[in-house]
Amino acid sequence: MTIDVRNVTKRYGDFVALDDINLTVQSGALTALLGPSGGGKSTLLRIIAGLDTADSGVVSIDGSDATKLPPQKRNVGFVFQHYAAFKHMSVAKNVAFGLEIRKRPKKEIKAKVDELLALVHLTQFADRLPSQLSGGQRQRMALARALAVEPSVLLLDEPFGALDAKVRKELRDWLRRLHDEVHVTTVFVTHDQEEALEVADEIVVINDGRIEQVGSPDQLYDEPANDFVMSFLGPVTTLEGRLVRPHDIDLSDRSVGGAVAGRIQRSTRVGFETRFEVRTHAEDVAVSVTGAHGRTLRVGDEVWLVPPAV
Numbered sequence: 001m002t003i004d005v006r007n008v009t010k011r012y013g014d015f016v017a018l019d020d021i022n023l024t025v026q027s028g029a030l031t032a033l034l035g036p037s038g039g040g041k042s043t044l045l046r047i048i049a050g051l052d053t054a055d056s057g058v059v060s061i062d063g064s065d066a067t068k069l070p071p072q073k074r075n076v077g078f079v080f081q082h083y084a085a086f087k088h089m090s091v092a093k094n095v096a097f098g099l100e101i102r103k104r105p106k107k108e109i110k111a112k113v114d115e116l117l118a119l120v121h122l123t124q125f126a127d128r129l130p131s132q133l134s135g136g137q138r139q140r141m142a143l144a145r146a147l148a149v150e151p152s153v154l155l156l157d158e159p160f161g162a163l164d165a166k167v168r169k170e171l172r173d174w175l176r177r178l179h180d181e182v183h184v185t186t187v188f189v190t191h192d193q194e195e196a197l198e199v200a201d202e203i204v205v206i207n208d209g210r211i212e213q214v215g216s217p218d219q220l221y222d223e224p225a226n227d228f229v230m231s232f233l234g235p236v237t238t239l240e241g242r243l244v245r246p247h248d249i250d251l252s253d254r255s256v257g258g259a260v261a262g263r264i265q266r267s268t269r270v271g272f273e274t275r276f277e278v279r280t281h282a283e284d285v286a287v288s289v290t291g292a293h294g295r296t297l298r299v300g301d302e303v304w305l306v307p308p309a310v
């Protein structure tokens, strides 16, 4: 199910939260809306869900105009960061809820709930209450519940935001695998570039109510459209006034053509990588070197920095 957003603008008073947004979300893809806090990601997701209305513009889902449809008529499932489960109902009942209000036959509901609980690895917790689950398990239950009604689009607003780093990592790997099995068109909001790079097929970088760039993780990382995208998607440093990635600079212990001389100020070993801060005539430059080469260099050494080719 393709999602098409055309010329969508949203204002709150004088403040422009979304400024003439145009975006096509490919059918079956896992798409991340990535950007700094306040950039407009959640507003865009809410407008796609029908939880908020745009001041102008059109949202189409699977080719038909959904701009004026209420959320329940859009066939979208959503999960938010602070997901509210029905506390008095078991995990299985929570997952079954959407099917029960749709008055599906009992047998069908049971089969669907069993299938979904297996998919999210919660079969053994079917009879527990939500309060007896961990945060990560609760988020998986929320996803199972959203998937129960077979939405054509799944919208996730920072679904793992409130969890600790390790559980987040597990859940994002799991979401990727789940998506590979189910292939429902999924859009998720995140401000975590690593999460977007690891999980998404396509990333939409949103800042200040505008789309900065849309592309695959590789495209955004290797060919950022501008300095904002480049600095948002990974570490950057400045060499001779140019924004570059620290690992794209070559570090030499002798003078070579085109290199800039400097002296090592700091050196930090992070596993396989050594990070240096090198003071040149003009600036402090971050350089990272992998492997043995980095370990032979010391603070105070004179080095030459070779900028990456343009």
Ligand SMILES: Nc1ncnc2c1ncn2[C@@H]1O[C@H](COP(=O)(O)OP(=O)(O)OP(=O)(O)O)[C@@H](O)[C@H]1O
Binding pocket: 012, 017, 035, 036, 037, 038, 039, 040, 041, 042, 043, 044, 191
């Ligand atoms: N109901 C509202 N009334 C007024 N301003 C709002 C309202 N909702 C959002 N905004 C403003 O619109 C801007 C975009 O908000 P939005 O929640 O979409 O950002 P976001 O990119 O999702 O940020 P975060 O990552 O912090 O959730 C923010 O500056 C926010 O303050």
